[in-house]
Amino acid sequence: xxxxxxxxxxxxxxxxxxxxxxxxxxxxxxxxxxxxxxxxxxxxxxxxxxxxxxxxxxxxxxxxxxxxxxxxx
Amino acid sequence: xxxxxxxxxxxxxxxxxxxxxxxxxxxxxxxxxxxxxxxxxxxxxxxxxxxxxxxxxxxxxxxxxxxxxxxxxxxxxxxxxxxxxxxxxxxxxxxxxxxxxxxxxxxxxxxxxxxxxxxxxxxxxxxxxxxxxxxxxxxxxxxxxxxxxxxxxxxxxxxxxxxxxxxxxxxxxxxxxxxxxxxxxxxxxxxxxxxxxxxxxxxxxxxxxxxxxxxxxxxxxxxxxxxxxxxxxxxxxxxxxxxxxxxxxxxxxxxxxxxxxxxxxxxxxxxxxxxxxxxxxxxxxxxxxxxxxxxxxxxxxxxxxxxxxxxxxxxxxxxxxxxxxx
Numbered sequence: 001x002x003x004x005x006x007x008x009x010x011x012x013x014x015x016x017x018x019x020x021x022x023x024x025x026x027x028x029x030x031x032x033x034x035x036x037x038x039x040x041x042x043x044x045x046x047x048x049x050x051x052x053x054x055x056x057x058x059x060x061x062x063x064x065x066x067x068x069x070x071x072x073x
Numbered sequence: 074x075x076x077x078x079x080x081x082x083x084x085x086x087x088x089x090x091x092x093x094x095x096x097x098x099x100x101x102x103x104x105x106x107x108x109x110x111x112x113x114x115x116x117x118x119x120x121x122x123x124x125x126x127x128x129x130x131x132x133x134x135x136x137x138x139x140x141x142x143x144x145x146x147x148x149x150x151x152x153x154x155x156x157x158x159x160x161x162x163x164x165x166x167x168x169x170x171x172x173x174x175x176x177x178x179x180x181x182x183x184x185x186x187x188x189x190x191x192x193x194x195x196x197x198x199x200x201x202x203x204x205x206x207x208x209x210x211x212x213x214x215x216x217x218x219x220x221x222x223x224x225x226x227x228x229x230x231x232x233x234x235x236x237x238x239x240x241x242x243x244x245x246x247x248x249x250x251x252x253x254x255x256x257x258x259x260x261x262x263x264x265x266x267x268x269x270x271x272x273x274x275x276x277x278x279x280x281x282x283x284x285x286x287x288x289x290x291x292x293x294x295x296x297x298x299x300x301x302x303x304x305x306x307x308x309x310x311x312x313x314x315x316x317x318x319x320x321x322x323x324x325x326x327x328x329x330x331x332x333x334x335x336x337x338x339x340x341x342x343x344x345x346x347x348x349x350x351x352x353x354x355x356x357x358x359x360x361x362x363x364x365x366x367x368x369x370x371x372x373x374x375x376x377x378x379x380x381x382x383x384x385x386x387x388x389x390x391x392x393x394x395x396x397x398x399x
Contacts, residue, residue, distance in 0.1 A: 071165030
């Protein structure tokens, strides 16, 4: 397991926190503006989180491959 | 989510600090991952260097062996071959790290820029939505049942709107206390719910919730800044006010002196210094508000800083209160 794995855990926790915030906001706010905010902010943030998560996992995979050649890093 | 439109003002109080938190989280994670990459690359360099040294030692030992007549050097040769393989592996591993890091840095830079843009847009959107609902409340007799002012509505008692915008006609208003406005009108501004006069604030200053501030000429974005205004410096000051200056004023008797010493110890100089921030918000160029009889405050000076503080998720705006009647 490379050093990047702890960052993946942190990012996953932040994503979970954001999903919770989204649900809470939706429970207080429900109109046209809220739907736009959902689409323009939360949906876009979800997509960014997904891309960043994938990039972190790819980095982790490559570092683990490197660790097999280098020894523990 | 039901079909009925609903806006509880507390959602904006909730979202502003959330957006600020997302920015901090993103910045922190990006920085931490970058540190990790630097550390991993350094370790890989060290391992490659160490394996080069081992190979060199093994080659030297083989040479010494071969200088001896009739010596069996096969063990040394195997050692050299093994060290050469290990070095090749380490070089390959380091190459993997460099390539992966390069790809990741590119993705991370894109991510950070995109998130920054989303958060800026999000804050703008929340600010505008909040202003619309506040304006709507002000223009009607709507008063939430739990407060006198229609601000800082608790999540347990949301106002319910029949339409999504303040301009919509025929909105269904869930008024909770029609006579409350007259009660508010009789209150001195210091007693308006949400307003506070912190003990260590300079005389005449108070902390006012942004939603109580009526701004006829709101800033909509960075384009509204004047040529002589450095928005980045002002944004820095707004963050410094919330993160350092106001907390210091809560705990330190002579906050300005403390902030001056802190600037000196960390090498901060104006305009990006804590003491300059203090002077800006509590000096002659302070944000100035004038109390209205309905419990709101008209903005007299400081619309750009008000916007920046709102963007930064401030719950209270430090301002000098001046009555226009005086």
